[in-house]
Amino acid sequence: MGKLLGLRMVVMALLLAGAGAQSQEGANNVSDKVDASGRIRIGYYPKAFAGKQLTDLKKIESSLSQWLLSQNSKLTAENFELRNVRESLTAKHFYFQQKQDGLVVESAEVIVSVDNSTQEMYRIFDNSTESKPAVAKAGSQLTSEKAVDIAWKHIWVSGRLLADVKSEKLFIEQDGTLRLTYRVEIDTVEPAGSWEVILDAYTGEIVRTQDLRKDAKHDDSKPVFGRTPGKKLLDYREAVKALDAKKSISLLSNGNRRDATALVFDPDPRTTLTDNTLLDSSPKSAFEPAYKSVVLKDVTEVAGVLKLSGPWVTLVDFEAPVNTPYTVQNGEFKGKRGDQSFNDAMTYYHLDKNQRYMQSLGFFGSRGIQYLSITVDSNGANGADNSYYRPSANHLAFGWGCVDDNEDADVILHEYNHAINHSINSNFSGGDTGAMGEGFGDYWAQSYSISTENGMTFNPFHVFNWDAHSDPNNEEGCWPGRRLDKTQAQYVHSQNYYAHSRHDSFVSDELWSTPIFQALYEAVKTKQATREEMDRIILEAQFGLGYGLKMRDMANSIVSNAKRLYPQGKHAEIYARKFAAQNIIERQSSLVPLAKAN
Ligand SMILES: [Ca+2]
Ligand SMILES: [Ca+2]
Ligand SMILES: [Ca+2]
Ligand SMILES: [Ca+2]
Ligand SMILES: [Zn+2]
Structure with missing residues (x-):
């Protein structure tokens, strides 16, 4: 979607300037992000827009002009182009891409978020830049x-x-x-x-x-x-x-949708059997009681053959090791661990179920997240003990090193969460997003685990507890996994937290997953809130934000959105307390109401 802002903007800007609106707004909310020069980079309920209803695109476009003026920016609305409009549960988000000479300025944008119920601007995200192009170089540009x-x-x-x-x-x-x-x-x-x-x-x-x-x-x-x-x-x-x-070959594979059945682990055999002694080398019989029979929804039938290709997941072989996604004739995927059929069924089942879960939270249709059939190689990563998400192709790949990665729903959901982050915010990079992307994934995996029978009590704070198990003599040498209870870890705002980076007593990922998971766990355990509510907040909070987010920025968004979604609930208070305990939100401000004060 693209729309050049016209002359109207200039006229509007002049009018506003004439009205003396160019004085800089001070930070008017504890959750605002203010840069070194005093510019508000993330502003909640900006004063300049209080009580103003942004009921149509024209008003939203002029709010951008007014914002730039209020921040004494050298830019005008002419420097921007509306590139996208996204809907979330509580708001519409308008993404204005900064341009220079008709070209995109990387990750420079202003995002205006408008509350659905009041039509007011509840937040503005401003990563615009006033830098100018370097003096044009001699010589011609490359094609x-x-x-x-x-x-x-x-x-x-x-x-x-x-x-x-x-x-x-x-x-x-x-x-x-x-x-x-x-x-x-x-x-x-x-x-x-x-x-x-x-x-x-x-x-x-x-x-x-x-x-x-x-x-x-x-x-x-x-x-x-x-x-x-x-x-x-x-x-x-x-x-x-x-x-x-x-x-062109994959376009030919249309067919009918129907359900199949399969055996899966849910979420993993150690949790199901509450047995920490299970090993990759344990006899087959030890796993028998852990299998659960489930329905694989809406797989594709072509000439009587069922393929694991559905509305939300498509299994393909796109990278080494070479494999053929398993198909069946009779509708039953009977494979157990050790069979390709089992890994394929696990992968399809947990991804499909997770997408449908997000839809049940309200994220469907124009609010959908990864609202398409994601392509997955269930036997990829060159057989390594690792798995990954490829944002460019929107592919997932799972490696079979040590315990096969897709024998544990945690790995499947962790990877899917990378795709979720990317789907909500295509500029989810820079700042602390490396660690937060990992921490969100660990959270998301274990949020599912605790919804299963033994999940709340059996190793609730150890994510990947089957893929990453320990064994007494460390013979199997699987990786150790990560924790969700590093409550002593302290955030240092001036530092950047990259993916998987080591700190004194924790991994960067754990600094982010711990407070959000501890909030979820406490909420569910004390019945102050449900898993569904907490997950809804976590997803909603990621909308309307762009590049370079720090943990503090995301924490503020989570607390603010908890208030917006559940104004009467304990949700915001629980999050604020957990974030403050790790210095992610500053202590003195953590319990001040972050939503609009009426
Ligand atoms: Ca493969
Ligand atoms: Ca293996
Ligand atoms: Ca593994
Ligand atoms: Ca788990
Ligand atoms: Zn990851």
């Missing part, structure tokens, strides 16, 4: 094709493509100026990665290279790419042709 060619060789693509290669000319902010670049995205199996390459639009100089995959476990994920002896560079055109051929 998009040339940019792709440079990125292709830089990565040294030797394996199949998993998604269309994207190339976009945009400005990035660097050292206080805007630099004209190309952003090229290459999602490939070899070298494995969702590669994002930023290169100078004039010289082709590589500015940044990143693997955008989100994994479950590693803290040593140094990207590996580039010219490698013995690896032959794939021809770009051939790779695109092969991808297109694959796409």
Whole structure:
């Protein structure tokens, strides 16, 4: 969706300036985020808009002008373009993309969130920049094709493509100026990665290279790419042709929807059997009582054969190891652990169920999250003891190292949560989002676990307790998993928390998962709130926010949205207390009402 703001904006801006509205608004709410220069970057119920009903797009567009003026910004609404409108449960969110010379300025945007019931602006998110383009370089700009060619060789693509290669000319902010670049995205199996390459639009100089995959476990994920002896560079055109051929085949696989049955672990055999002695090497008979018979909803039937391809999950084989997604004739997936059939059924069942759960919370239709059939390789990651989400292709892949990752619903749901974060906020990066993305995933996994029979009492604070089990002599050498009870860990606002990074006595991920999970656990245990309510808050709070979020920003959004969703409930108080205990919200302000004071 795109709409250029016109002359009307300029007129409006002049009128407002004339009315003397350019004085800077002070922070008027404890949960506001104010930058070093005093600019409000996240503002709750901004004073300038109190009582103003933003009932149509025209009013919302002029609120952007008014906001920029109130912040003494050098920008006007002319610098922005409405790129998207998203709905959540309580609000509509208007995403205004900052542009320069008609091109996107990376992650620079203003998001206006309008409350559904009052039609007032409840929050504004402002990551705009006043930096200007550097003096234009001599010489001509590269073509998009040339940019792709440079990125292709830089990565040294030797394996199949998993998604269309994207190339976009945009400005990035660097050292206080805007630099004209190309952003090229290459999602490939070899070298494995969702590669994002930023290169100078004039010289082709590589500015940044990143693997955008989100994994479950590693803290040593140094990207590996580039010219490698013995690896032959794939021809770009051939790779695109092969991808297109694959796409046209998958288009042919229409069929009827019907249900199948399967055996699964729910959530994992240790929890179901409350048995911490189960090992990867335990005899088959030890797992027998852990299987549960379930319905796999809406799988696809083609000529009497059932495939695990449905409205919310599609199993495919897109990366090593080579495997064929399991199919059956009679409607029953009878496989048990050790059979591909079992891993496939586990993967389909838990992803499909989780999507339907989000829908039951109200996130469906125009409010849907990952509201499509996500593609999954249930035997991927080159067999490693790891799993990941590829944002560019919107793929999930599960590795079978040690305990197969998809034998534990925790790994499946953790990975799905990366896709959820990305679906709600396509700029979910920078700031503390590395650690928060991981922590949200651990939370999401264990939120499901505690809804199962023994989940509240059996290892409730150990996420991945089957995939990441310990064994007495450490013979199996599975990874240790993560905790949700690092309540002593303290947040330092000036520090950035990346994914899986080690701190004194905790992992960055745990600093975020602990307070949100402890809030959930207390709420459910004391019956002050339900799991559904707490999960609804966690999802709702992620809407209307953009790039560079700190834990404090997200915590404020969670507390604020808890108030907005459940004004009479204990939810906000519980969250505020848990966040304050870890210094994520400042102690003195943590219990001040964060919602609009009437
Ligand atoms: Ca595979
Ligand atoms: Ca294994
Ligand atoms: Ca594993
Ligand atoms: Ca679990
Ligand atoms: Zn992860």
